[in-house]
Amino acid sequence: GQSLEQPSEVTAVEGAIVQINCTYQTSGFYGLSWYQQHDGGAPTFLSYNALDGLEETGRFSSFLSRSDSYGYLLLQELQMKDSASYFCAVREPSGTYKYIFGTGTRLKVLA
Amino acid sequence: DAGITQSPRYKITETGRQVTLMCHQTWSHSYMFWYRQDLGHGLRLIYYSAAADITDKGEVPDGYVVSRSKTENFPLTLESATRSQTSVYFCASSQGVAGAQETQYFGPGTRLLVL
Numbered sequence: 001g002q003s004l005e006q007p008s009e010v011t012a013v014e015g016a017i018v019q020i021n022c023t024y025q026t027s028g029f030y031g032l033s034w035y036q037q038h039d040g041g042a043p044t045f046l047s048y049n050a051l052d053g054l055e056e057t058g059r060f061s062s063f064l065s066r067s068d069s070y071g072y073l074l075l076q077e078l079q080m081k082d083s084a085s086y087f088c089a090v091r092e093p094s095g096t097y098k099y100i101f102g103t104g105t106r107l108k109v110l111a
Numbered sequence: 112d113a114g115i116t117q118s119p120r121y122k123i124t125e126t127g128r129q130v131t132l133m134c135h136q137t138w139s140h141s142y143m144f145w146y147r148q149d150l151g152h153g154l155r156l157i158y159y160s161a162a163a164d165i166t167d168k169g170e171v172p173d174g175y176v177v178s179r180s181k182t183e184n185f186p187l188t189l190e191s192a193t194r195s196q197t198s199v200y201f202c203a204s205s206q207g208v209a210g211a212q213e214t215q216y217f218g219p220g221t222r223l224l225v226l
Contacts, residue, residue: 042217101154
């Protein structure tokens with residue numbers, strides 16, 4: 001089956017830049033999405049890559065390389081409020097509307 | 112503008128009981144999804160719906176039933192609850208499944224405990 005692998009935890013300090021990777025064992029999927037989830041909250045959409053390359057949205061950027069089966073979320077100028085879990089997600093290429101989420105990366109931002 | 116809501120927010124039930132979790136969205140989004148979230152597993156798709164009266168299984172459908180008679184509602188029923196169904200359940204909706212329309216909007220979640 002499809003799978004999306006992410007590091008379980010990343011720690012960084014305020015003001016730093018952090019990269020959260022997502023590697024996948026699938027092909028032909030439609031696009032790569034990223035979601036943020038604070039403890040006790042619901043996931044919220046951050047970014048979407050339909051094509052290879054970099055997408056920038058404020059302090060957040062997301063990158064996709066289908067040839068390398070790899071994507072990442074880049075967070076710049078880290079703030080304490082960025083402490084949360086981050087999930088990558090893809091829609092399966094089977095013609096259905098099934099979505100697969102990665103296991104998530106817990107980001108801790110230190111003062 | 113209510114967006115997407117779920118009820119109840121918290122539920123305690125016993126093994127073998129039937130439980131229904133409600134999901135309602137006010138955007139008239141075509142697509143709706145049910146996920147469960149457990150530690151170490153991230154979000155796993157239970158069922159999804161592409162439109163009223165069109166539903167299909169996701170990754171972990173066993174023990175669950177869904178219906179979608181109206182576009183705005185997508186209830187999830189646990190026919191006979193088991194302890195392994197203790198989890199946080201999220202409902203989500205999206206306008207479409209291509210490009211920017213693929214963005215999913217999640218409800219606040221229902222925390223279910225099966226004793």
